[in-house]
Amino acid sequence: MLFDIVTVIWIHFIADFFLQSSYMSMNKSKKSLVLLFHCFVYSLPLLYFGWQFAIFNGGCHFIVDYFTSRITSMLYSKKEYHWFFVVIGFDQAVHMTVLILSLFLL
Numbered sequence: 001m002l003f004d005i006v007t008v009i010w011i012h013f014i015a016d017f018f019l020q021s022s023y024m025s026m027n028k029s030k031k032s033l034v035l036l037f038h039c040f041v042y043s044l045p046l047l048y049f050g051w052q053f054a055i056f057n058g059g060c061h062f063i064v065d066y067f068t069s070r071i072t073s074m075l076y077s078k079k080e081y082h083w084f085f086v087v088i089g090f091d092q093a094v095h096m097t098v099l100i101l102s103l104f105l106l
Helices: 002-018 024-025 031-050 051-077 081-105
Strands: none
Touching: 002 031, 002 081, 024 031, 031 051, 051 081
């Protein structure tokens, strides 16, 4: 199980950062279709753990990013950089929690 936790953390990092284009990162807070595409691309590497895991976590990723991307966009535009990074950290903590819990529950 420890190997699975480490694996899902690294898959998440690759899927959420390396596979997210600049266009996605800059527009997912403005256009739900861009966010949906980001979550689709994000879910592909999660297929390593099975299609149910990938679909569940892709859906959860959409919900979390729907709110956090809008909040971070607003904070960045107001130059509230501390709170911007606090929300980024919160976003990642929620993603990690959901991913690890779903490893045990699915």
